[in-house]
Amino acid sequence: MHATPARLTLPRQRGLTLVELMVALVAAIIFSLSVLLVQIALTKENVQMSDVSQRDNQSRAALDLITQDLSNSGFMLGGVQSRCSVTLAYNSSLTNPAFFQYPVSAASQPLPLPTSTAVGSSTYPSTTPDPNGYGSNAQFTDLLFFTGTTSALQLPSNGNPSTYVVQQASTTTAPGANGAISSTVLPLQTVTGINAGDGALLRMPLNGKLVCFRVPIANVNPSNPPTIASKSTQLFPGSGYTGFQTQMQAAGVWPTSGLVNSNLIGSRLTDLGPAATTVEQTVVYYVGTYGTAGTATGSYPMLMRAVINAQNDTLTSINPVAAGVVSLQALFGVDETNSGGVTNYLTWPDVVKGNYTADVRSVLFAIVTKTLQTDPKYTVPSVGSVPTITIASPSTGPDSFTNYTVPNGTGGLPDYTHNRFSVLESEVAIRNQIWPH
Template structure:
């Protein structure tokens, strides 16, 4: 019997994946993971864009609420507790722009226009209206709303002290005539202190003309026996006296062309003491567009709300309120025929040219806003057309031309019209 010398053949079963199978599985897994990451990144970018659009819209509507509130208060108690001024004239030799100007309940100026300086420190990155972007600069307005934030401007008894101007014609020979100096004779100066700001109300040709009068000195006069206030040592009043304002009165249509003031115009005029010039009850709200730079070095346009002290023209604060605003424009609804409603819409220069500053009944303003994050799949239109009111004549909103750097940003437009209630009530 023969015995086999070889062992029986045994099949060894392989467990797990081969190297090739493992590599194929890894490749498939990587492709799947990459697809998930790409989808997630796409969704994240879309969420960022949607959040950007939503945030810009919310901020623009917040700005709309603020502008509406400030506009509804424009002119509030601007003339104190007495009759509202038809025009309020002011002066400031430290301002880089025109030194003689008028403070209106509502007004506008084409940006850029420098703001006055501030005595208190402001954040170092406070946007400057003069620095709003040469490359992206489009037509935009700066809106000004002037009024008071309280009906009790100075004293607790509710009525600011008022003083009567004495015979300034007789005072002219002693150098105290108001026309050729900044000295104003009064029947009494009890309670007036140097550093106060006052409002002089003068009836002139059927209008009530008001002047901002800083009090630099208070003292007695020689003849006739009365007292006087002196304003010539302050930069807030011209050293040449009230005659310096004649050009503004002619432009406003209150004086005829070539018309002049006389010392007799001041007799029986009323001077209302508004209190210390550092008080902020009379203030001007300014809306403008600036360029904001964040901590990472990025920059973008932003709507700013600044507060000025209307008694000293000092800048109190400047706070960004809506990022992405690229244009702010305003048309003023005026009542040209005293019909009780808006008969035309004019730009502010045409309001001045037509002497309609006292006939402004509403302000129609438009905000053009862009997103801060571009969408590479989106192409913005070449222009953003801002609808103008029907029958607005030649005064219309200016279309916003989209610069190349904003070509993939999304834009939105908000328009609103608000009545200037403190212009309406006296009528």
């Protein structure tokens, strides 16, 4: 008999039902979305933190650059001669053609750059920020001016500046109905070495101060007496030195009887060389709107640095310095009692009003910077009902910084209420005021 083999029983296989598969798929999607959302949130937070860090680093770098430029203000301005109490300059292409040229100064935005080369020209395209383009927030911003030389190359190889003594002028020794004071012709003891096209600095003692005039040399006449002429140029008033009467009165150096030819006795003229190659420059810091609205990058405030030739007011360069800067302000530490230290902090208009331009010892800066990225979870704190960034002011002096009012999207202004802000302050001593040459 043959045994009947036992029947093999296979295990019953059971797969996922459609419902179970759908549940697993939904759970996986939810988990993936959760991880993705966390990653997006972390990435956004990292971007915001990086933005804050970059804005802070750029602002600190801007302070270093401002400090460097400030250290050159007044340096070798006019050679190794005594420092000018005030320098008077002129440019007929400007709205206010007669102006002061200080080692350090400031003006409120908006204000066009003091240059005969228009921003928006072929040299500097329309995308180059202009101080006027910053808009309503310019009321919280200063234009800062530092004038000096980048080196001592304006001195000849023998180490002495090219200085010429001015003769006493009268109608018998100089062309023009009223002599050199009312004309644009200046008689000198010699004109050897002076070339037409050079710039010069004329120093004139008045009322116990050394008043300087920026004089362009349009023509040189070696006859007797030898003379230079500044006529036929936009950089000197057609009425000659009396064209600076308003400036001199504001500076407190205008003689009671008015300028007369005898005021030129003892004056000195320093030839600064060709204006195109001058090492005298004015550095201007201001806030402009950078970029193009509606593009991928959009537009945002930017601290700008412009360089202007100090002899002929032509624009040399414009460069961005720090993104996100919305306010740049300055207070000037003055020592009006000659105590050896800062006794008051004043705005520049009050420095001029008090006739303290020769007593400035330091400049105190405040830079307000915003992030380029918004943070919906953050809202700028308000002072009262107005979103405001508070700027600390020194306790010495009657003047203070202006707190920055954050635009909230009304009145056609952007909405910065969800941006984070930082405030940096730095005070820099003016070496040429402390160690006058």
